[in-house]
Amino acid sequence: MATPNTPLWEVFIRSRNGLAHKHVGSLHASDATMALQAARDIYTRRGEGLSIWVVPSSAITASDPAEKGMMFEPAESKIYRHPTFYEVPEEVGHM
Amino acid sequence: MYTQALNTAETDDRGLEDAGKAAQFQARIDAEERIEPNDWMPAAYRKTLTRQISQHAHSEIVGMLPEGNWITRAPTLRRKAALLAKVQDECGHGLYLYAAAETLGSSREELVDAMLAGKAKYSSIFNYPTLTWADIGTIGWLVDGAAIMNQIPLCRCSYGPYARAMIRVCKEESFHQRQGYEIMVTLCRGSDEQKAMAQDALNRWWWPVLMMFGPPDATSQHSDTSTKWKIKRFSNDELRQKFVDATVPQAQYLGLTIPDPGMTQDADGHWRYSEIDWSEFKQVLAGNGPCNRDRMAARRKAHEEGAWVREAAAAYAAKRAQRQSAQAAE
Numbered sequence: 001m002a003t004p005n006t007p008l009w010e011v012f013i014r015s016r017n018g019l020a021h022k023h024v025g026s027l028h029a030s031d032a033t034m035a036l037q038a039a040r041d042i043y044t045r046r047g048e049g050l051s052i053w054v055v056p057s058s059a060i061t062a063s064d065p066a067e068k069g070m071m072f073e074p075a076e077s078k079i080y081r082h083p084t085f086y087e088v089p090e091e092v093g094h095m
Numbered sequence: 096m097y098t099q100a101l102n103t104a105e106t107d108d109r110g111l112e113d114a115g116k117a118a119q120f121q122a123r124i125d126a127e128e129r130i131e132p133n134d135w136m137p138a139a140y141r142k143t144l145t146r147q148i149s150q151h152a153h154s155e156i157v158g159m160l161p162e163g164n165w166i167t168r169a170p171t172l173r174r175k176a177a178l179l180a181k182v183q184d185e186c187g188h189g190l191y192l193y194a195a196a197e198t199l200g201s202s203r204e205e206l207v208d209a210m211l212a213g214k215a216k217y218s219s220i221f222n223y224p225t226l227t228w229a230d231i232g233t234i235g236w237l238v239d240g241a242a243i244m245n246q247i248p249l250c251r252c253s254y255g256p257y258a259r260a261m262i263r264v265c266k267e268e269s270f271h272q273r274q275g276y277e278i279m280v281t282l283c284r285g286s287d288e289q290k291a292m293a294q295d296a297l298n299r300w301w302w303p304v305l306m307m308f309g310p311p312d313a314t315s316q317h318s319d320t321s322t323k324w325k326i327k328r329f330s331n332d333e334l335r336q337k338f339v340d341a342t343v344p345q346a347q348y349l350g351l352t353i354p355d356p357g358m359t360q361d362a363d364g365h366w367r368y369s370e371i372d373w374s375e376f377k378q379v380l381a382g383n384g385p386c387n388r389d390r391m392a393a394r395r396k397a398h399e400e401g402a403w404v405r406e407a408a409a410a411y412a413a414k415r416a417q418r419q420s421a422q423a424a425e
Contacts, residue, residue: 005202005204
């Protein structure tokens with residue numbers, strides 16, 4: 001008999017104070033409490049984290065990789081959004 | 096992103112293997128781009144990786160058995176704590192790898208069930224027994240050493256989730272090899288009996304460890320496409336030679352003899368080993384190694400005895416969800 005499926009969770013860990021939570025991987029657990037405990041055991045065996053978030057994978061809405069051109073092209077053509085686009089005379093020094 | 100749920104939302108055009116898409120895919124690989132779970136990929140790439148990553152995961156899990164055998168009998172508390180931490184790491188590595196395999200569209204349960212049914216393989220090295228404490232040192236030194244040799248190039252594998260899992264595994268694995276070598280150093284500096292025990296373990300593990308790199312390049316069935324797809328960066332024989340060259344000086348430091356009287360060093364400094372007995376490899380792969388039946392029986396027993404825990408956790412989660420929705424309705 002096939003084993004019934006257990007829900008999938010995405011794990012995010014904040015490594016040090018001041019840094020954002022970062023995605024580190026995923027795991028299976030039947031509820032949030034167990035997901036948090038499993039995340040502690042699987043992803044922080046060497047003191048990697050100060051804080052853990054677990055999020056049901058099914059709650060994530062992702063952009064479609066096939067449409068990444070349409071999605072991100074508008075930002076690529078706007079080089080004037082970067083500081084290096086602008087020329088400041090050398091005599092002015094660091095700005 | 097590790098959500099395999101997103102994969103199923105893709106259209107069904109994969110089976111048709113559009114030539115244009117396949118060429119585009121190969122161009123991405125050639126440009127050293129990483130392939131991510133929701134990207135288009137040839138069905139054969141998906142199948143190859145599902146097989147390789149899940150076998151790798153099974154190996155980590157089964158690999159806990161030969162070493163777990165010695166946790167309660169470790170000679171000191173320091174050794175016991177280290178071995179326990181190492182075996183926990185192997186479990187963690189198995190779980191990272193299962194998560195990476197799942198992004199290709201198979202569920203964890205399908206992967207585990209395939210292993211328990213004997214349909215999916217795990218590394219043959221774990222079908223050898225750990226008879227003495229020196230075996231624990233030798234496993235860390237040689238088995239983990241060989242695994243690292245294999246896994247470092249996999250950190251640059253074309254499939255993103257696999258490469259990321261391997262980076263994490265490699266970081267943790269270096270402690271495994273060092274703790275194994277430390278055990279060997281201690282034994283080799285010990286009494287004559289202890290040194291003899293270390294030599295005996297090396298004698299038994301040397302050839303099986305060389306077989307871990309897989310069949311010779313001339314006969315390997317998976318190498319060509321895996322190389323084209325940049326899943327594999329070095330051939331079996333290249334990695335095996337690198338391993339031998341790295342290991343011989345370590346054995347010399349210990350004052351141990353590699354059980355290969357025909358071994359010679361060539362002009363370029365490479366240590367040339369004798370012919371490997373591939374009939375033994377085939378026998379173990381076919382299920383006739385010293386511990387194949389034991390390992391499978393132990394995995395099945397653990398899975399069956401854990402069934403009530405999985406059921407209870409699922410029932411508890413369902414009850415809580417039901418109660419919450421009833422409260423929300425009030």
